[in-house]
Amino acid sequence: MDGKISEKSSSRNNWIIEENILKVMVKLGTPIAMGEALNIVYTMVDMYWLGRVGREALASVSASWPVIWLIVSAGAGVFAAGMAIISQFWGMNDFRRATKAGGQLIILSVLFGAPLAVLGYLVSGYFISLVGVPESVIDYASDYARILALGIPFIAIYESFSAIYVASGDSITPLKMRSAGVLINVVLDPVLIFGYFGFPPLGIEGAAIATVVSQFAVAIMSLIYIAFRGVDGHIITLESLLPDINFFRDILRIGYPISALMVGEASGFLILVHVISLLGPTPLAAWGIADRVLGIFHVFIAGMLGATSTMIGQSLGAGIPQRARIIAKKMTLYGSMIMGFGLLVLIPLRYQIAAFFAPGDDELIREVADFILIMGPSIVFFTIYLASRAVARGSGHTKPVMVFGLLRLWVLRNVLAYWFAISAGLGVKGLWTGMAISNYITGSLALWWIMFGNWNRPVVRQTEKMESTASAL
Numbered sequence: 001m002d003g004k005i006s007e008k009s010s011s012r013n014n015w016i017i018e019e020n021i022l023k024v025m026v027k028l029g030t031p032i033a034m035g036e037a038l039n040i041v042y043t044m045v046d047m048y049w050l051g052r053v054g055r056e057a058l059a060s061v062s063a064s065w066p067v068i069w070l071i072v073s074a075g076a077g078v079f080a081a082g083m084a085i086i087s088q089f090w091g092m093n094d095f096r097r098a099t100k101a102g103g104q105l106i107i108l109s110v111l112f113g114a115p116l117a118v119l120g121y122l123v124s125g126y127f128i129s130l131v132g133v134p135e136s137v138i139d140y141a142s143d144y145a146r147i148l149a150l151g152i153p154f155i156a157i158y159e160s161f162s163a164i165y166v167a168s169g170d171s172i173t174p175l176k177m178r179s180a181g182v183l184i185n186v187v188l189d190p191v192l193i194f195g196y197f198g199f200p201p202l203g204i205e206g207a208a209i210a211t212v213v214s215q216f217a218v219a220i221m222s223l224i225y226i227a228f229r230g231v232d233g234h235i236i237t238l239e240s241l242l243p244d245i246n247f248f249r250d251i252l253r254i255g256y257p258i259s260a261l262m263v264g265e266a267s268g269f270l271i272l273v274h275v276i277s278l279l280g281p282t283p284l285a286a287w288g289i290a291d292r293v294l295g296i297f298h299v300f301i302a303g304m305l306g307a308t309s310t311m312i313g314q315s316l317g318a319g320i321p322q323r324a325r326i327i328a329k330k331m332t333l334y335g336s337m338i339m340g341f342g343l344l345v346l347i348p349l350r351y352q353i354a355a356f357f358a359p360g361d362d363e364l365i366r367e368v369a370d371f372i373l374i375m376g377p378s379i380v381f382f383t384i385y386l387a388s389r390a391v392a393r394g395s396g397h398t399k400p401v402m403v404f405g406l407l408r409l410w411v412l413r414n415v416l417a418y419w420f421a422i423s424a425g426l427g428v429k430g431l432w433t434g435m436a437i438s439n440y441i442t443g444s445l446a447l448w449w450i451m452f453g454n455w456n457r458p459v460v461r462q463t464e465k466m467e468s469t470a471s472a473l
Contacts, residue, residue, distance in 0.1 A: 016169050016311055017091060017318045021327055025307045025334075031171040033303025038175075038182040040299055042214075043292055045186050046207050049193050051357055055364065057204045059281045060140035062288030066269035067127045067141075068148050071120040073262030075112035075156055077255025077398070078105065079163045084254055084396035086167035087310050088460040091317025095234045102164040102231065103240030104247045106223075109160035113153030120149025127270060134281045140204050147208035154212070154219035161222035166310055168231050171303075177225070181218035185210050254459060257402035258392070264402075268409030275418050276431060283428050286367035289357045293372065294379055297342030301335040301383060305390040312394030312456075321456040324395070328450050332387045339383045343376045371432050378436035381443025388446035396459030400449050404442050413438035 016024055050057040082105040089098035125142035158181075162174040191199055192206030202209065226236060276283050308331040315324040346353070354368035385404060392401040416437050420430030449455070 014091065014093070014314065014318070016314045017320060017323065021311070021323070021330055024311060025304055025331070028169060028171050028310060029303030029307035031175040031303070032166065032306035033299055035175045035178040036302035037299045038178055040292070040296055042182045042185045043295075045189055047289060047292060047357060049189050050204060050207060053193065053203055055281060055285050055361070056136050056140055058285040058288055059134070059137045060144050060204055062284050063128055063137055063141040063273055063277075064124070064145040064148065066266055066273055067124045067145050068120060070127070070263060070266035070270060071116050071124070071149065072152055072155060073266045074116060074259055075109070076262040077257065077259030078108045078112060078251055079159045080258040080393045080398065081251045081255030081396065082160065083163045083167050083309055083393050084313055085250065085460055086164060087313025087394060088317030088396070088458050090168050091314030092460070098168070099231065099234045099236050100240045100244070101247060103236045104244055104251070105160045105164060106157070106236070107241055107243055108248070108251065109156035110153065113156035117149055117152040120152055121146050124149055134277055134284070137281055137284070144204050144208045147205060147212060151212035151215040154215035157219040158215070158222050161226060164226070164231060166306055167313065169310060169314070170232060171306065173225070177218050177222050180221060181214040184217055185214035188213060254396045254398060257398035261402040261405040264406040265409050268414060271414045272409070272417065275414060275421065278422060279428055279431065282364055283367055283431065285358070286364055286371055286428075289354065290368045290371035290375070293346070293353055293368075294376065297339055297346065297379075300338045300342065301386070304331055304335055305386055308387070308390040309394035312391060316395060316456065316458040317460060324456045328387065328391045331390065332384055332447065332450055335383045335387055336380050339380050343379065347373055347376055367428050370429055374429060374432040375436050378439035382439040384443040384450070385439070385446040388450055391450060391455060395455045395457070397455040397457070400453060400455070401446070404446050404449075407445070408438050408442035412441055
């Protein structure tokens with residue numbers, strides 16, 4: 001059924017559900033991939049400059065991000081549910097409810113973002129100390145995390161903005177906003193870290209401040225744009241911003257498994273940081289470098305993943321479940337092939353890549369190279385797991401991926417990493433081996449669900465009651 005749809009759907013003149021699947025995936029996904037590439041560029045710039053500050057600065061980034069991720073994750077389900085609902089409304093050409101849902105998503109991003117920022121600022125240092133980060137890293141990591149927490153409301157606003165536009169089929173506008181943010185961050189990083197142009201040298205705190213300033217700028221630009229330009233000619237009015245309890249209820253029903261998954265994964269990574277820290281600051285820094293290097297190849301599938309959610313959501317909304325199933329299968333195949341090819345390039349060059357980020361540090365170079373060699377092949381199965389999450393975000397059926405994600409970290413990764421590294425006495429190589437096995441098992445389960453799971457049913461029909469709300473447009 002690739003590219004073929006019913007007469008009823010064809011009359012909607014929606015290119016996302018009418019055109020060839022691969023063509024739509026490339027057209028919609030390329031701007032998303034470019035945005036992910038820009039994000040990788042800015043994280044690489046952070047790692048590059050902080051690598052010149054010292055090993056502890058690099059390790060502090062690895063130790064801090066799971067803490068911030070834990071706090072941000074509490075609101076992750078809001079954006080996932082918003083993507084499912086808006087894309088399915090868009091697929092049935094119900095633009096009134098689509099824009100209504102978009103307004104509610106923006107309101108929820110503000111309601112979640114501000115309290116999470118306060119919470120993050122207050123508790124991030126405590127969590128970093130709790131997980132057993134090496135003493136030489138704690139102060140760096142705590143300062144970095146506290147500052148990053150202040151940017152959570154701005155992250156939430158941009159994520160809601162991005163979900164609204166991508167769900168409608170416009171992935172270029174969010175790319176423009178992200179490009180501006182990355183440019184600001186890249187320019188500010190060396191200025192604030194080393195103290196150029198009259199600024200004091202702030203070290204790792206400077207990197208965090210640069211990130212928050214760029215996030216603030218993107219949030220403001222996003223709000224101004226959506227207020228004056230709307231979404232494909234459909235304006236989100238002040239009325240659509242009035243809180244709607246029925247919508248909130250639907251968002252929570254669809255989104256809570258994703259939030260539970262993300263919080264579970266983030267807290268699981270805190271435990272993983274503790275396990276890695278038992279072996280010293282060098283493995284912690286190696287994990288931070290190697291994970292970002294592998295993330296470069298994730299860029300090539302990030303766009304396909306984002307496009308998949310929109311395509312599945314709009315296909316289900318338009319009443320074409322067979323097309324949704326085909327989209328999911330093709331995404332899984334294409335993503336796995338891309339990651340497999342990337343690894344064929346990356347593994348032979350692993351020592352040279354590690355030396356670029358840690359010049360002259362032979363121990364760190366060796367551990368980064370071991371991570372890429374041992375962990376690398378399992379990333380193909382991790383890609384399959386990511387495909388299942390994209391399917392869940394588009395379809396709104398989110399509970400199975402919650403189970404897969406919690407299984408991957410809490411039942412498999414942390415237990416196996418500790419057992420191989422500490423109990424079996426295999427050290428750092430055992431650590432990477434345990435982490436890899438968790439990807440193999442979870443990816444296999446996710447593949448079964450994509451192929452045979454009962455996810456290709458729309459969820460928006462359960463939100464019909466929104467039509468009768470007093471705050472409708």
